[in-house]
Amino acid sequence: MSTIPAELDVIHAYRMLRLLREFEDQLHVAIARGNVPGFTHLYAGEEASAVGVCLHLADRDVLCSTHRAHGHFLAKGGDVDALALEIFGKEGGACGGKGGSMHVADWSRGMWGANAIIGASVPHAIGAGFAFKYRGEDGVAVSFGGDGASNQGAGFESMNLAKILNLPVLFVLEDNGYAETTASGWAVAGRPVERAGGFGIPSVEVDGTDLLDVYTKIGVGVRRAREGGVRRSSMCACRCSTAITKVTRKPTARPARSSSCAPSRTASRVSACRCSPPDGRMPRRSTRSMRSARRARQRPSSARSTHRFQPCRP
Numbered sequence: 001m002s003t004i005p006a007e008l009d010v011i012h013a014y015r016m017l018r019l020l021r022e023f024e025d026q027l028h029v030a031i032a033r034g035n036v037p038g039f040t041h042l043y044a045g046e047e048a049s050a051v052g053v054c055l056h057l058a059d060r061d062v063l064c065s066t067h068r069a070h071g072h073f074l075a076k077g078g079d080v081d082a083l084a085l086e087i088f089g090k091e092g093g094a095c096g097g098k099g100g101s102m103h104v105a106d107w108s109r110g111m112w113g114a115n116a117i118i119g120a121s122v123p124h125a126i127g128a129g130f131a132f133k134y135r136g137e138d139g140v141a142v143s144f145g146g147d148g149a150s151n152q153g154a155g156f157e158s159m160n161l162a163k164i165l166n167l168p169v170l171f172v173l174e175d176n177g178y179a180e181t182t183a184s185g186w187a188v189a190g191r192p193v194e195r196a197g198g199f200g201i202p203s204v205e206v207d208g209t210d211l212l213d214v215y216t217k218i219g220v221g222v223r224r225a226r227e228g229g230v231r232r233s234s235m236c237a238c239r240c241s242t243a244i245t246k247v248t249r250k251p252t253a254r255p256a257r258s259s260s261c262a263p264s265r266t267a268s269r270v271s272a273c274r275c276s277p278p279d280g281r282m283p284r285r286s287t288r289s290m291r292s293a294r295r296a297r298q299r300p301s302s303a304r305s306t307h308r309f310q311p312c313r314p
């Protein structure tokens with residue numbers, strides 16, 4: 001068992017963990033009842049990652065988040081009511097109720113926002129880190145990204161810049177094992193935590209379900225970015241798990257026997273938070289939707305929407 005660092009306020013840390021989980025559990029029910037507009041990604045199961053990182057950050061530090069941003073928002077000090085109102089599209093929301101779950105932001109807290117573009121938070125953090133350095137401020141920029149995001153080219157360009165320019169940036173990779181339905185073991189080559197080494201950036205792997213592990217090991221990276229004559233970046237890979245929470249939504253379609261593009265998943269790995277069927281298998285498109293898709297394909301291309309993707313002919 002990890003030892004508790006003397007400076008850590010464990011009561012506050014526990015309150016934060018509970019806040020993040022309770023918020024998501026309540027929201028999960030509202031989603032399942034169909035009361036939440038738009039699309040929502042829950043953070044349940046990854047709380048220790050956000051809290052463990054953000055306990056080291058102040059309002060002046062910048063956090064660039066992902067599409068799964070509620071936990072990052074709260075851990076960075078965002079107001080829980082403002083978050084809820086935003087997700088429900090109401091006045092008083094963090095962004096006036098106009099952005100919704102995937103655009104929650106609070107600049108006064110250094111929460112630069114959720115981001116629906118996978119991997120886009122990483123170059124944003126480079127911009128923030130560069131600004132800190134240019135102005136001679138001791139702020140730290142943190143980018144969060146998932147295992148799916150770890151394959152985006154922008155992340156590698158960002159790491160290169162962070163090293164070349166000695167920027168105070170911390171790259172946090174939250175590996176929850178899946179990018180939508182694609183297992184990281186199937187789509188991510190090698191160990192992502194080792195990729196930072198190619199740029200000369202030190203990295204560490206932590207247990208994203210263990211607050212003390214995250215807090216202790218990430219502290220080294222934050223200090224390295226904040227202090228010293230040369231500001232330095234680091235990377236931290238958090239092995240997270242999505243929680244198995246109550247699934248109140250009934251499956252809307254029959255489960256498929258197999259899927260050609262997605263590896264099979266065990267029930268414990270299925271993100272119940274994403275309202276997948278509780279038996280852990282993938283929903284199958286209904287016969288009606290397949291029939292209408294076939295009809296659309298058979299229509300002459302001129303009759304189809306101009307926005308439709310048309311593959312190039314050789």
Ligand SMILES: Cc1ncc(C[n+]2csc(CCOP(=O)(O)OP(=O)(O)O)c2C)c(N)n1
Binds near residue numbers: 068
């Ligand atoms: C550039 C881009 N490509 C694809 C998508 C579609 N998409 C939405 S969520 C997601 C999976 C992201 O996986 P990961 O980074 O592991 O984050 P997780 O959902 O597991 O937290 C994808 C591919 C997107 N939003 N942006």
Ligand SMILES: [Mg+2]
Binds near residue numbers: 146177179180
């Ligand atoms: Mg993932």
